Amino acid sequence: MYEVLSRIHGPEDVKSLDDEELVRLAADIRDALMNRISKAGGHFGPNFGVVEATIALHYVFDSPKDKFVFDVSHQSYPHKILTGRAEAYTNPERFRDVSGYTNPEESEHDFFNVGHTSTSIALASGLAEGRNLLGGHENIIALIGDGALSGGEALEALDYAGSEMKGNFIIVVNDNQQAIAEVHGGLYENLKLLRETDGQAENNLFRAMGLDYVYEAEGNDVLRLIDVFRKVKDIDHPIVVHINTVKGKGYGIAEKNKEAWHYTAPFDPNTGRPAISFGDTERYTDLTAAYLMDKAKKDGSFIVVTPAMPGAAGLTPQMREELGIQYRDVGIAEEQAVAMASGIAKNGGKPVVITAATFMQRAFDQISQDVCINNTPVTIVLNYASVMAMNDVTHLGIYAISAFSNIPNLVVLAPTSGREYRAMLSWAVDQKDHPVMILMPHGRVTDDERTVDGDYSDLNRFKVEQRGSKVAILALGDFYGIGKKVAEAYERRTGIQPTLINPRFASGIDAELLEGLKADHDRIVTLEDGIVDGGFGQKISAFYADSDMKVISYGMEKEFYDRYDSRRLLKDLGIDPEMIAETL
């Protein structure tokens, strides 16, 4: 086990291996990857595909003097294994030593903490410009794959590199013919053409951008890659090295079903079957998919748009097939998704754009300008907009309310139950007056006895779920359940029934209701599944700022949290029904 890998303590050890050992090292790395990912979950396909390229890079170049930037950096596991962090893959007790992305806090071989796609060429171009400024001579290498090339940031950087950069700059395009799902976009057709012509096709995108170019068909052959990288090492201008790799290489099941094996939960390596079953509990993604499929069937003007995140909408390949022209995956291209949706709405369609909250930051300006200034009825659904969702620092959804709810014209809705979520979706899609953003609740669908309105056109009308006195609890979206428990704990302790409010709207306030509370309340609690700064609670504080009403707002701090335990974090922040009731 790990015969060669066990001798690798850093990149310098890779350089001394002979051809046979290099091939053996690749097998060892795959064993280590299998060990970790089957037990702890993680990005499978991207890392299995990039094993040989990573070995070859470390064999040829001199990290950390020469600098690698990975994109998406979820394909950096083999790099971590070769740079002193192998135990975090071979030894379960050390799994927690590393994050799932490059991380400068872990190693001098990592330069950026990056989790969003399409960043490597731009970040690396900066390393190169910094080098030029200070007179350095190291190689700067950006490795980009998994559909990341279609993102605006990557394309802007390619364009820049094509004419503006001096000196060494190497862009390795790890072409594994996939994003998370299938790739979309003209440039992927160009990559296909280049593969089919062994890099000789006329109309080479990279050459058209002004870049030098080489092609290597055998991107999982470590010796071939070493040859290629040797040829470009210390080159004096920007060049693209296009390598053809197989996503999931070395594990048949993953090679066959690339989408399912992009990222996987723990599984049995012998069968590929999940180690943990979620059972058949309905999740909010399931509810979303059910709504989308049903609506599409009934309404030919309805269309689903996603920037390469069909999973965020619960859409399986079969469902996408069935949606036909009513489904548009624009590739990793959030700006295009949002702006196109505005055009669709303008020409009579009913578009829903769905992705992860954290990725929607990419389209901040398009939401503001292309959609909201034009007031086009686009519905944007954000998945993972919760402290309970993805907990890598690069993937947090807790900034969504603060970032988006202050954009004029945008109606931001925060549903508190399955029924309410469905009602909000339905209203948003069919109305014609507003751009609407809906924060999909996290996890399993919860429902209770509360009635739900089907019409939200009377904007910023909060819903009083329980009328009481003294204290009013405004519990937004995902945190409604906590608010309800606060109400119960407070009543248990004091005998006084407090008022419990479901604000529903994160982007505005119900001034009439808030004014009315002054009569028999003297204390307000706000709860939201996001940072307090710029968020909902501060709108409530501002409303009462020149009155005698006391307001306490609960939510996250304006901080970058990383790989936290959400239950513990909430406790640390005092977001706990008993603690809040005690404070009151």
Added chain:
Amino acid sequence: MYEVLSRIHGPEDVKSLDDEELVRLAADIRDALMNRISKAGGHFGPNFGVVEATIALHYVFDSPKDKFVFDVSHQSYPHKILTGRAEAYTNPERFRDVSGYTNPEESEHDFFNVGHTSTSIALASGLAEGRNLLGGHENIIALIGDGALSGGEALEALDYAGSEMKGNFIIVVNDNQQAIAEVHGGLYENLKLLRETDGQAENNLFRAMGLDYVYEAEGNDVLRLIDVFRKVKDIDHPIVVHINTVKGKGYGIAEKNKEAWHYTAPFDPNTGRPAISFGDTERYTDLTAAYLMDKAKKDGSFIVVTPAMPGAAGLTPQMREELGIQYRDVGIAEEQAVAMASGIAKNGGKPVVITAATFMQRAFDQISQDVCINNTPVTIVLNYASVMAMNDVTHLGIYAISAFSNIPNLVVLAPTSGREYRAMLSWAVDQKDHPVMILMPHGRVTDDERTVDGDYSDLNRFKVEQRGSKVAILALGDFYGIGKKVAEAYERRTGIQPTLINPRFASGIDAELLEGLKADHDRIVTLEDGIVDGGFGQKISAFYADSDMKVISYGMEKEFYDRYDSRRLLKDLGIDPEMIAETL
């Protein structure tokens, strides 16, 4: 005067003109443009260059059934002239009838209100997808120029159109070889190559993206253009029509100095000289340029990065030349500018990124992820971050504090004088611990007797400029002057000297100072040059929310204002020293 133009009341009138009249119409349109722009200012070069293309488009296609999307829509003046709005160019009394951008409120021939670049292909792709969904058959035409192609949104859309779109879609690339300043990026080298080979070059960028392509060298020949557009009308797939035009065509002075004549203030048509002189009062852009030039000379690791907005930094062509490798214009590509700056900082450089506040929204995610998560010491300077700056709805700077100051790790500084601005710039560039954003004050440099600290590393330390009692006025950045007048008016009325605070930091609060105010103050006023929602004042309200302190926050509403008079708007919002003192 306006012999042909006077007979044009809509696009149908263009269709009935003979060849000679079409040429004459172009001259009439230039006369109308000259009339308006020389008297009222506006985008000169872009509109003079696109006269023939616009006539040909309206001659061949059937607007508004066929739909044009202009990009940047500041090149839509000739389109407005041909669609019933000619008087807004010929008659000074009607100048105010139209905005400087396409505007659906003005005409059924306009589909979007757009002022940011690089949007047309994406928005138009949506119109086409909407058409496909509903079974329509109209032509959809995006016209893109002035450097807009390099923006990520445009590139994402090209990529999408290259493989994913069905049916008619026409992208007119109005190649006038310029952004506001000179163009930068590999794709412009490709356009050059295509011009030089009459469209026949190998490695055609558009063909590489999967798009069909035609080239027309005579982009200011209306008859040639009519031929070209006729050939692509009703085409059944996406195609790029690349036309070679001359920016400023027809006015020699403008053809020769394209950058100065991109946009111009009122001028004398006979000489090209400005009608109004600003005199030699120092403006904040001048101060910025002086700092940048001086710093670059002294520090070889210092570098200025701009996404095609050197004017926002006051940098003339001569200064840029002098900066050499210490100046990088990345083209219209805000994402690249910000991410590259992070890389530069990581590799030892000291980057300053400068552009307009409104355009920096494009890089929201890059600021958050590429810079702030990585905590790289990038300095971002925003010009026009003020209600007193550009007042078109698409160019407002009043959202900057709300949008950016809630991003963790980002230190947002709001200077209140020339001396303070310079001190903040100097500190930000030389420190290594934080990403810093500086809101450049608007207009003329003001200075007073106040002392200024040179060190801001003790974050969120507010500066008490005048210690008083009862009332404390927190006047941020550009609004410090108003705050000072409020203090004077209050003292005059009550005899009580209030406390006047210069917060300096927009992104955090000085809890110790705020706590201390409770002892002898019972009322706080906050003033900021931005919207209140998500802004600075709400942080202050939130701090005092569970205390007896009363807070009133002044700023703009969460609204899209358009072409307002800033003095009047401020009055309407109660942002007036006497009115505020009265309220107190």
